Amino acid sequence: EPEVTQTPSHQVTQMGQEVILRCVPISNHLYFYWYRQILGQKVEFLVSFYNNEISEKSEIFDDRFSVERPDGSNFTLKIRSTKLEDSAMYFCASKQGLTYNEQFFGPGTRLTVL
Amino acid sequence: QKEVEQDPGPLSVPEGAIVSLNCTYSNSAFQYFMWYRQYSRKGPELLMYTYSSGNKEDGRFTAQVDKSSKYISLFIRDSQPSDSATYLCAMSAGTGANNLFFGTGTRLTVIP
Numbered sequence: 001e002p003e004v005t006q007t008p009s010h011q012v013t014q015m016g017q018e019v020i021l022r023c024v025p026i027s028n029h030l031y032f033y034w035y036r037q038i039l040g041q042k043v044e045f046l047v048s049f050y051n052n053e054i055s056e057k058s059e060i061f062d063d064r065f066s067v068e069r070p071d072g073s074n075f076t077l078k079i080r081s082t083k084l085e086d087s088a089m090y091f092c093a094s095k096q097g098l099t100y101n102e103q104f105f106g107p108g109t110r111l112t113v114l
Numbered sequence: 115q116k117e118v119e120q121d122p123g124p125l126s127v128p129e130g131a132i133v134s135l136n137c138t139y140s141n142s143a144f145q146y147f148m149w150y151r152q153y154s155r156k157g158p159e160l161l162m163y164t165y166s167s168g169n170k171e172d173g174r175f176t177a178q179v180d181k182s183s184k185y186i187s188l189f190i191r192d193s194q195p196s197d198s199a200t201y202l203c204a205m206s207a208g209t210g211a212n213n214l215f216f217g218t219g220t221r222l223t224v225i226p
Contacts, residue, residue: 004157033213042118043158043202043216056213091157101146101165101212105157 004106023092033093120217133190137203144205
C-alpha cells in the first residue's frame with residue numbers, strides 16, 4: 001500500500017543552524033503539507049503546497065521556513081536559523097486532489113534543536 | 115486558538131468495552147471530519163473520514179457527526195489491547211488546500 005515516507009527519522013542540530021527535512025509523498029497525490037507537533041501538544045498546520053507553490057501557511061511558518069518540490073517525488077521543508085522552540089515532530093502529509101479530503105501522514109521527523 | 119476541543123484523557127477500559135471518544139468545535143465552516151490513530155512517536159494514521167452530518171461505520175469503528183451541535187464522536191466496539199493509542203480528531207472547511215485542525219488527542223488504554 002502506498003505511503004508517505006520521511007527522512008531522517010531524527011535530526012539533531014545546534015541552534016542557529018539550517019536543517020532540511022525530506023518527504024516523499026504518495027506518488028499520485030497533488031497536495032502536500034507540513035504539520036508539526038510539539039511534545040504533548042496538538043498537531044499544528046504549517047504549510048500547504050500545490051502546483052509548485054504555497055497554497056496556505058500558518059503564523060508558525062515565518063520567513064525562516066521554506067518548502068520546495070525539487071523534483072517529481074521529493075517535498076522538503078527547510079528551516080534556517082533554527083531556534084530551541086523549533087524542536088518538535090514534523091509530519092509531512094499528502095492528499096490526492098481537490099475533491100479528495102483525506103490526508104495521509106508520514107511517520108515524522110523528530111527535530112531536536114540544542 | 116481553541117477551534118477544536120478534545121478531552122485528553124487518559125482513558126482506560128477493559129478489553130471488550132465500548133469506547134466513546136468525542137470532540138467539539140467552534141467553526142461552523144468545518145465540513146470534513148476525520149479520526150486519526152497515533153501510536154507513540156509515530157505519524158497519525160487515518161481511521162475514519164466523514165463528510166457533513168451523519169454516521170459512518172467501518173468494522174468495529176463508528177464515526178458520528180452532529181453539525182448542529184458541533185460535536186463529533188468515535189465509537190469503538192469490542193475494544194482490543196491493540197486499540198491502545200492516542201486518537202486525534204481533525205477537521206477542515208473543505209476549501210482550498212483544506213488544511214486540518216486537530217484536537218489534542220485522547221490517550222486510550224485497553225486493559226487485557
